[in-house]
Amino acid sequence: MILLPNTSFIILKKFILRVGGACLVLFAATTLTFITLQLAPGDPVTAILGGSANPTPETIKEIRTEYGLDKRLIVQYALHIWHVLSGHLGSSFSQHMPVKDVLWQQAPPTLKLMLSSLLLAWGFAILSVTLSAKKPLFDSAFSSLETFFAGLPQFWIGIILLWLFAYQLGLLPPAGTHGFSSLILPSLSLAIPLGGFLAQVMRESFKTTLDQPFVLTARARGLSDTAVRFRHVLRHALLPGVSLSTWAIGALVGNAVAVEFIFSRQGLGRQLFLAVSMHDMPLVTGIILFISVIYVIASFLADTLYVIIDPRIQEARA
Amino acid sequence: MPTRHTATYTRNAYSLSALLVALCLPLAACHKNKHKQGATLPVSGGTLIYATDREPVCLDPHVQGDMPQVFVAQQYLDSLVSMDKSGGIHPWLASSWDISPDGLTYTFHLRSDVTFTDGTPFTADAVKANLDHMANPATQSSTAGGYIRQYHSTDVIDAHTAVVHLSRPYAAFLEVLAQGFLGIESPKALARPRDMNCQAPVGSGPFRIVRWDRQNKILLERNPAYHWAPPYALHNGPAYLNRIEWRFIPEPSARFAALQAAEVDAIDSLPPEAQTPAQHNADLWLLMADRPGNPTNGTLNIRRAPFNDVRLREAFLRSADIDGALGSVFFHHYRRAGGPLTSTTPFYSPDFEHAADYAPQTANVLLDQAGWSTKDTDGIRTKNGQRLTVHIPLRSSLSNSERTLWEQVQATARETGFDVLLENADDTSVNTREGKWDYDVRIGYWNTNTADVLRIVFSSEFLDAAGISGHHQNESGFSNPYFDKIINDALLTTDPEQRRALYYQAQKIVSAAFLQITTFPQTTRLAVSKRAHDIRLEPALNVTTLYDAWVEQ
Numbered sequence: 001m002i003l004l005p006n007t008s009f010i011i012l013k014k015f016i017l018r019v020g021g022a023c024l025v026l027f028a029a030t031t032l033t034f035i036t037l038q039l040a041p042g043d044p045v046t047a048i049l050g051g052s053a054n055p056t057p058e059t060i061k062e063i064r065t066e067y068g069l070d071k072r073l074i075v076q077y078a079l080h081i082w083h084v085l086s087g088h089l090g091s092s093f094s095q096h097m098p099v100k101d102v103l104w105q106q107a108p109p110t111l112k113l114m115l116s117s118l119l120l121a122w123g124f125a126i127l128s129v130t131l132s133a134k135k136p137l138f139d140s141a142f143s144s145l146e147t148f149f150a151g152l153p154q155f156w157i158g159i160i161l162l163w164l165f166a167y168q169l170g171l172l173p174p175a176g177t178h179g180f181s182s183l184i185l186p187s188l189s190l191a192i193p194l195g196g197f198l199a200q201v202m203r204e205s206f207k208t209t210l211d212q213p214f215v216l217t218a219r220a221r222g223l224s225d226t227a228v229r230f231r232h233v234l235r236h237a238l239l240p241g242v243s244l245s246t247w248a249i250g251a252l253v254g255n256a257v258a259v260e261f262i263f264s265r266q267g268l269g270r271q272l273f274l275a276v277s278m279h280d281m282p283l284v285t286g287i288i289l290f291i292s293v294i295y296v297i298a299s300f301l302a303d304t305l306y307v308i309i310d311p312r313i314q315e316a317r318a
Numbered sequence: 319m320p321t322r323h324t325a326t327y328t329r330n331a332y333s334l335s336a337l338l339v340a341l342c343l344p345l346a347a348c349h350k351n352k353h354k355q356g357a358t359l360p361v362s363g364g365t366l367i368y369a370t371d372r373e374p375v376c377l378d379p380h381v382q383g384d385m386p387q388v389f390v391a392q393q394y395l396d397s398l399v400s401m402d403k404s405g406g407i408h409p410w411l412a413s414s415w416d417i418s419p420d421g422l423t424y425t426f427h428l429r430s431d432v433t434f435t436d437g438t439p440f441t442a443d444a445v446k447a448n449l450d451h452m453a454n455p456a457t458q459s460s461t462a463g464g465y466i467r468q469y470h471s472t473d474v475i476d477a478h479t480a481v482v483h484l485s486r487p488y489a490a491f492l493e494v495l496a497q498g499f500l501g502i503e504s505p506k507a508l509a510r511p512r513d514m515n516c517q518a519p520v521g522s523g524p525f526r527i528v529r530w531d532r533q534n535k536i537l538l539e540r541n542p543a544y545h546w547a548p549p550y551a552l553h554n555g556p557a558y559l560n561r562i563e564w565r566f567i568p569e570p571s572a573r574f575a576a577l578q579a580a581e582v583d584a585i586d587s588l589p590p591e592a593q594t595p596a597q598h599n600a601d602l603w604l605l606m607a608d609r610p611g612n613p614t615n616g617t618l619n620i621r622r623a624p625f626n627d628v629r630l631r632e633a634f635l636r637s638a639d640i641d642g643a644l645g646s647v648f649f650h651h652y653r654r655a656g657g658p659l660t661s662t663t664p665f666y667s668p669d670f671e672h673a674a675d676y677a678p679q680t681a682n683v684l685l686d687q688a689g690w691s692t693k694d695t696d697g698i699r700t701k702n703g704q705r706l707t708v709h710i711p712l713r714s715s716l717s718n719s720e721r722t723l724w725e726q727v728q729a730t731a732r733e734t735g736f737d738v739l740l741e742n743a744d745d746t747s748v749n750t751r752e753g754k755w756d757y758d759v760r761i762g763y764w765n766t767n768t769a770d771v772l773r774i775v776f777s778s779e780f781l782d783a784a785g786i787s788g789h790h791q792n793e794s795g796f797s798n799p800y801f802d803k804i805i806n807d808a809l810l811t812t813d814p815e816q817r818r819a820l821y822y823q824a825q826k827i828v829s830a831a832f833l834q835i836t837t838f839p840q841t842t843r844l845a846v847s848k849r850a851h852d853i854r855l856e857p858a859l860n861v862t863t864l865y866d867a868w869v870e871q
Contacts, residue, residue, distance in 0.1 A: 043746065058455035066456070095532065096376045096516035124822050143497075152845060167575050174575040175567040177534045264567040266533040277714075279746065 011109070011183040012076045022296040030084050032078055033285050044093070044279035047210025084285065092283035096274060099286035102271065107290065109177050110267035113186055113259070118245065120191035125198035129237060130229045134205045145202060158189035159263040186263045190255055194248055198241050205236035208300060234311060242305050249298040251309035254292050269317045293300055351734035360868040365561040366596050366850055368864070369573050369582040369774035373566045376516035377527060380452045383461025385765065388498040389563060389586070392861045393538055394435075395501030395521035397491050398426060398445065398550040401767060401858040405450070407492045407662030408549045411440060411522070413500055417812060427750045428478040432546050434504035434524040446472035447505035449482065461604030463765070467493040488815060490770035491808045492524040493664065496858040497767055524544070524557040524865040536564040550857055551865055575860055577602070583869065584846040584853055586862060587846070589721055590648040590713060596845045603846050605853060607860040608839035610663035613655035614720070614772050615834040616710065616727075621795035622756050624706060631832035633684040634708065636807050637734040638835055641830040642676070647719050652838040658772060660839040665769040665821035673829040679856035681734045690735070699735030707737045710759040713748040717862065719809035723837060725760070752793070760793045763840050767858045769821040773805040801827045 004284055014063035045063050064070040083090055084237075122155060124166050132142035165185060168176035173182045209215065212231055256269035275283040372386040379391040396580040400410040407420060432440035452462040453469050468488040473564035473705050484491065494500060507520035518527050525538040526546070547554045558593035567573040576582045578599065586602070588596060598601050618634070620623040625631050644652050655661070657670035685691070690699040692708055699706040708731070712721060723742075728738040743751070751757055764771050768801040774780050779802070780791040801824060828834075842860045846853050852866040 043750070049411070059458055060461065062455035091513060094375060096513040098513075102532070109501070162572070162575075166572075166579070171581050173581050174579065175569065175572040176565060176581070245363070262572075264568065264572055266531070266570050270533060277745065286521055 013073060013162050018300070026289060026292050027081075027297060030285055031077075033288045034080050034281070037279055037281055037284060040279065041274075044281070047168060047185070055233065068209070071195050075132050080281070081284070083282075084289065088283035089286045089289075092275070092280055092286070094278035094280040094283060096146060096250045099194045100281050102283060103268075103286055103290055104272045106266060106268045109265060110253070110256055110260070110269060112183060113190065113256060113267065116183055116187040117194060117252060118188035118248065120196035121198055122241070123201055124127040124195035125241060126192065128195075128199045128235065129206050130234055133203055133229075134210050142199075144220075146199040146203070150192050150200055150223070151196070154189050154193060155258040158186070158259050159194050161185045161188055184265070186259045186265055189259050189262070192251055194252070197248075198244055202237040202243050205240050206233055209233045209236040212236075238288065238290055239306065242302050246295075246299045246302045250291075250295055253294075263273065266312040322809075326806055327606045328345045360558050360852065360866075362556075362558045362790060362868070363560050364869040364871055365563055366559050366584065366853075366864060366867055367563045367565060367582040368867050369565040369576055369585045371568050371570065371573065371587040372568070373533065373568075376517050377515075377530060378503065378512075378519040380448075380457055380459050380462045380503070380705045381512060381516060381830070383459060383464075383499050388859060389861050390500050390527075390536060391454075391498040391521075392523075392856055392863050393497060393525045393562060393564075393792060393865075394519070394527055394541075395503065395522040395856075396432075396523050397498065397501050398495045399593040400421065400550060400856075401493065402550060403662075403857045405493070407496060410496075410548045410571050411546070417490075420482050421489065421810060421812065424482040424484070424491065425475075426480045426482065426759070428480065429806040430478050432522050433641060434520050434522045435541050435544060436504050436506055436520045437519075437817060438500070438506045440502070440522055441477045442474040443474075443477075444502060444505045445480040445482070446474055448500075448502050451503075451508050452500065462499045465497075465500065466491070476487060487621060487810045489727065489812050492769040493768040493858075494766070498859065498861055524657075525559075528561075533566060535566065536562075538564065540788060547787075547865065549855075551863075551867060552852060552854075556608050559864060562864055574637065574845070577847065580847065580849075583701035583850040585845055586842065586844050588843040588845045592650050592845070593651045593843075594649060601848050603848055605844040605846060605855065606841055607855050608660050608662045609765045609839050609860045610660050610666075610768075611766045611840065612658060612733065612775050612834075613660045613697070613836045613839045614763040615836045616724070616759040616761050616762075617775075617793040618832070619758050619760065619793070619795055620833065622758075623710070625758055629684045629688040629689055630690070630706075632674065633681040633688070633734065634731060634736060635832050635835050636677040636684070637731040638727040639676045639730040639737060640723075640727070640837055642730070644838060647722045647726065648838070650703065652841070655836050658775075658834065659769060662839070663769055663771070664767070665818050667822050668823055668824050669822075670825050670829040673834070674832055676730070678734050693735055696737070697732070698737040703824065704733055705737055707739060707757075708758045709739050709741060710761070711741045711748045711751050711757050712741055712761065713743065713745045714750055717746050720837075722762070727835070740862075753790070758805070759835070762793065765840050765859060768803075769817075769824070770809065771810075772821070772824050776833065777802050777805050778868075783789040795829060796828070796833055798827065798831070 044067070045060055068076060071079070074172060089098065090098050092102055095102055128146060132138035162174055164174045170187055176182050216227060217231050229248050245250060253269060256267060256275050259265070260267040260270040268290070271289045272284065275287060323468055351820070370389065372385065373381060374384065374387040374389065374390055374745050377390055379387040379395070396411050398410060398412045400408045402408060411429055411432060413429050414427045417423070418426045426445060428440065428442060429444065434440060443686060446489050449466065449469055449472055451457055452466055457463060466487050468484040468491070470483040470485045473483070475481055475727045478593065478728050503520060504520035505509070509516055517530060517813045525539055526541050528539050530536045539561050540559060542556050547553055569743060570587065571592070573585045573587070574589060574592040577585045596604060607819040618631050620626050620631070625634070641654055644654060654670055656674070658664040661668070685699055690701045692700050694700050694705065707744070710724060712724065724740055752760055764775055774791050776792060776794065776796050778792070778797040781795065782790060804820050804823050804827070806823065808817050811817060842855055844853065844862065849870045851868050854866055855861060856863045
């Protein structure tokens with residue numbers, strides 16, 4: 001154990017390391033975005049003017065000047081970093097609007113989609129694991145179902161759900177971003193494989209915990225099997241699920257691209273795809289930074305949740 | 319208009335979905351689209367939900383200038399003049415005009431009772447502000463600005479008389495002015511920064527833009543003061559619809575499913591695989607028309623072998639069974655466009671529709687004559703040890719159906735001994751290759767309402783790189799002083815008969831040079847719920863207009 005006077009120093013040090021790490025992640029994201037877009041073939045001016053139209057030479061010159069595309073690469077990079085540092089995300093040239101406005105408009109639908117998928121996935125994982133672990137027949141049946149779910153590609157689930165619930169049964173809208181009903185199928189497409197993954201990692205831990213002596217103690221106190229599972233064992237199984245969820249945040253953004261396309265949904269994923277194909281540096285940077293920030297926040301939240309779920313972790317780390 | 323590549327980025331990205339859905343379409347059981355029969359008189363009120371594939375990048379059609387922009391612009395902008403189906407020019411915001419004998423000065427006499435939806439009156443200053451705006455490089459206009467390269471200046475004589483000066487005669491001037499791309503916006507709104515004007519431009523049209531929710535929809539509301547409808551409209555006065563919800567559903571099958579489920583009232587870019595189910599659906603009606611201009615085509619690069627030899631060009635065109643391919647790829651829903659102009663273009667002549675029909679025997683003879691008489695073990699013709707290879711870059715935004723069409727061309731051309739290589743790449747890489755003339759066939763189209771498109775696509779004026787990655791509008795490399803003279807002479811006269819004769823000559827010259835495999839016309843393809851009536855296409859570009867439209871309540 002460490003003595004009290006040092007504790008605040010340790011916390012400060014941890015905080016600085018944490019913020020420093022976050023800054024490094026954001027800087028790396030900005031630089032990598034710049035390099036990747038520079039390496040991609042093609043001229044952004046063609047993207048701005050819509051491919052192959054009929055512009056006058058003066059128009060083309062004007063565009064190069066306006067977006068600084070006439071400057072040397074190193075100058076462009078310095079400006080790019082400077083803009084990000086000074087908090088100016090700039091203006092998207094493919095959308096003709098400030099990047100922060102694009103984020104303001106496109107982030108909520110994606111965040112809604114991610115959140116609802118995460119909730120659905122957790123709901124499925126908790127129920128599937130808690131109700132079936134170490135129960136004859138159920139255990140292997142649900143375990144196989146989880147493996148099956150985890151192996152399904154999101155876009156494929158999306159198409160099947162679309163076909164069944166929108167085209168054949170006509171129960172849910174096939175496209176759009178209009179209220180709760182249009183959120184169901186896209187969320188399910190993302191939640192089903194994620195739920196499978198979550199359940200797989202939680203099941204292992206759940207089963208190990210069921211063998212612990214304190215479970216026997218709890219049973220001896222007369223608790224029902226369900227109560228033991230939900231109140232005592234589940235807490236232990238949550239930890240691997242929480243750390244997997246941090247990773248899942250990143251994966252959800254990636255997979256949102258496909259799902260937002262299939263369901264013609266508004267959102268950052270589809271916007272990112274468009275921005276990359278248009279070589280829209282300010283917008284790509286803005287979206288990547290936004291996702292990185294979400295990621296940093298998610299990993300911070302996961303650490304906090306860890307401690308809440310299992311206070312022993314704080315002690316071990318100190 | 320220019321974006322000469324077709325379709326949406328989504329069609330490829332998720333081609334599997336399109337395929338699956340195409341297979342499943344006939345089974346679809348969700349026809350919830352019920353309507354009352356017998357309503358015939360227009361009723362005012364209600365909202366019409368229109369779903370389209372591509373979202374504009376800017377709602378001001380002067381900026382850039384791609385087809386999705388003009389579709390929205392047609393709802394909230396009016397033009398100086400209008401065009402009828404046969405190419406005749408009629409008044410709209412300009413009640414009359416005089417053209418000087420030298421063709422350099424156009425005097426427009428304007429209506430005095432028109433107001434923009436921001437309250438600004440429509441005057442000669444507005445005409446000046448708009449033409450200056452299109453020509454200003456800072457506007458980033460590639461369509462409107464490109465069409466009025468001849469524009470010099472505008473003099474405001476009085477509030478209702480504007481004199482427009484051109485640097486050289488341009489007989490197609492009134493025709494391009496009739497396009498929605500050159501629609502007239504409020505000068506007060508135009509004075510705002512470009513990107514702000516892009517969000518909510520202001521016109522004098524039957525609707526005004528209320529809100530644009532990106533990647534979702536645009537909301538438009540009726541302009542209650544409207545009473546200056548164009549002559550082709552069915553009524554005058556305010557539009558019948560209270561509101562328009564203009565939604566974006568890029569995925570073709572999802573768009574059609576949304577229509578079948580009555581989630582939306584009308585869709586455009588009806589996918590070809592959905593046309594038969596749409597025809598058999600008693601709750602739907604179809605509205606289709608070809609857009610004028612240079613039809614969808616593959617343009618042959620004559621700057622390098624093999625297509626620097628006219629015999630090989632003719633042989634390649636005659637080796638490609640376009641009619642057969644259209645039948646199998648588009649379920650017989652697309653007709654062939656055989657000549658350099660789509661049949662809806664003014665001064666189109668049908669005489670060139672069959673100038674390069676499928677004739678493999680002729681192709682074989684031509685290839686033998688040109689010295690490509692031997693075949694290697696693959697059945698590919700050779701000459702001096704060289705294989706007869708044709709490189710065709712396919713951009714990733716090309717629609718799946720058009721991709722399949724070119725696979726069929728590949729297959730039929732192989733029978734006469736061409737080795738056709740379809741080379742897939744992303745759009746920007748393909749643009750770069752095109753800038754370097756690194757292709758044998760270039761796939762594209764050009765929508766515009768004037769035969770002057772032939773000048774943009776084939777005259778030597780458009781050979782030089784405009785500057786973007788060396789991009790050039792004349793994709794074939796065709797350079798013929800006689801053709802140049804004819805196509806420019808056609809701009810010197812406003813006499814329709816002289817123009818007709820000159821454009822006939824122009825079509826004849828390019829047809830005889832075998833510069834393009836023309837495939838099918840660009841088409842506006844709408845499927846509409848029977849609840850919605852009188853959705854129409856304006857005649858200049860065959861773009862949707864909802865001014866006369868009304869919905870059963």
